[in-house]
Amino acid sequence: MEPLKKYIDIIGFPMDLGADRRGVDMGPSAIRIAGMMEELETLGYHVQDLGDIPILSKERQKIINPKLKYLDEIVRTSCLLAEKVEQSLQQGRFPLCIGGDHSMAIGSIAGVSAFCRSVNRTLGVIWIDAHTDMNTEETTPSGNIHGMAMAVSLGLGDKSLTHILGFAPKVQPSCCALIGIRKIDLLEKEIVKTLQLPVHTMSDIDRKGAHAAIQNILQSLSHVDHIHVSFDLDSVDPSVAAGVGTPVAGGLTYREVHLIMETIAECGCMASLDIAEVNPILDNRNISARLATELVASSMGRRIL
Numbered sequence: 104m105e106p107l108k109k110y111i112d113i114i115g116f117p118m119d120l121g122a123d124r125r126g127v128d129m130g131p132s133a134i135r136i137a138g139m140m141e142e143l144e145t146l147g148y149h150v151q152d153l154g155d156i157p158i159l160s161k162e163r164q165k166i167i168n169p170k171l172k173y174l175d176e177i178v179r180t181s182c183l184l185a186e187k188v189e190q191s192l193q194q195g196r197f198p199l200c201i202g203g204d205h206s207m208a209i210g211s212i213a214g215v216s217a218f219c220r221s222v223n224r225t226l227g228v229i230w231i232d233a234h235t236d237m238n239t240e241e242t243t244p245s246g247n248i249h250g251m252a253m254a255v256s257l258g259l260g261d262k263s264l265t266h267i268l269g270f271a272p273k274v275q276p277s278c279c280a281l282i283g284i285r286k287i288d289l290l291e292k293e294i295v296k297t298l299q300l301p302v303h304t305m306s307d308i309d310r311k312g313a314h315a316a317i318q319n320i321l322q323s324l325s326h327v328d329h330i331h332v333s334f335d336l337d338s339v340d341p342s343v344a345a346g347v348g349t350p351v352a353g354g355l356t357y358r359e360v361h362l363i364m365e366t367i368a369e370c371g372c373m374a375s376l377d378i379a380e381v382n383p384i385l386d387n388r389n390i391s392a393r394l395a396t397e398l399v400a401s402s403m404g405r406r407i408l
């Protein structure tokens with residue numbers, strides 16, 4: 104397992120083309136305003152903010168395929184993000200991607216996977232989310248690409264998405280684990296079952312507890328060399344985080360989600376991280392972005408005592 108990196112690159116990805124509801128493109132600003140950089144510096148990291156990847160707004164383009172909305176711009180910008188992430192890892196730094204809707208993970212995981220390939224490391228992905236994001240253009244009810252990011256990383260879906268940086272899949276199903284899940288579309292369920300994707304639903308957490316669930320995940324990934332965590336803020340209950348892209352009732356509590364992040368930090372195996380779906384328009388005085396910032400700190404080693 105690779106130890107936590109001392110140097111962090113913050114990469115902003117102000118993307119809202121992957122989702123219907125507007126506002127997540129302001130997520131990177133909200134997270135910066137919440138003090139992400141200062142929080143990490145307090146923990147002793149050297150932080151460099153690489154700024155945002157420029158993305159064309161919805162007003163400046165048309166939907167060509169309603170089953171893959173804004174595909175071209177998402178592919179173009181995902182490539183840019185993937186290259187930035189790969190570069191950051193090549194320089195021995197820790198890429199922290201702040202979004203933006205969860206289609207961001209298509210690019211970030213592509214970059215991490217390309218790096219792992221080049222140095223012969225096995226990649227593992229922990230997907231913390233209310234949704235499995237396992238749709239393809241054939242199963243999607245909405246055509247929104249943020250609901251396809253996990254599937255794309257596993258090599259399922261449109262080739263222009265799955266083959267970013269020229270290869271697929273980016274990660275194997277047995278090297279993934281999903282947690283916080285409570286909403287899966289009907290056809291999406293079939294894909295999840297066929298792939299035997301390790302999914303830890305909210306009812307699993309109700310039964311076993313959040314700590315046991317994340318420990319189980321970390322144990323199941325003990326064979327991988329690099330763990331990428333893709334965190335969708337809608338995994339948290341809307342009563343705690345209202346400012347998210349797609350709120351779903353019955354999510355992780357404030358303490359459960361911190362405990363999950365603290366346990367990931369204890370294992371010392373996380374080598375890259377996404378924070379997605381912060382929507383300041385639906386938020387109340389930036390509470391959700393502040394929570395996102397705290398959770399990053401917990402995952403990077405902040406302790407109560």
Ligand SMILES: [Mn+2]
Nearest residue numbers: 205232236335
């Ligand atoms: Mn998601």
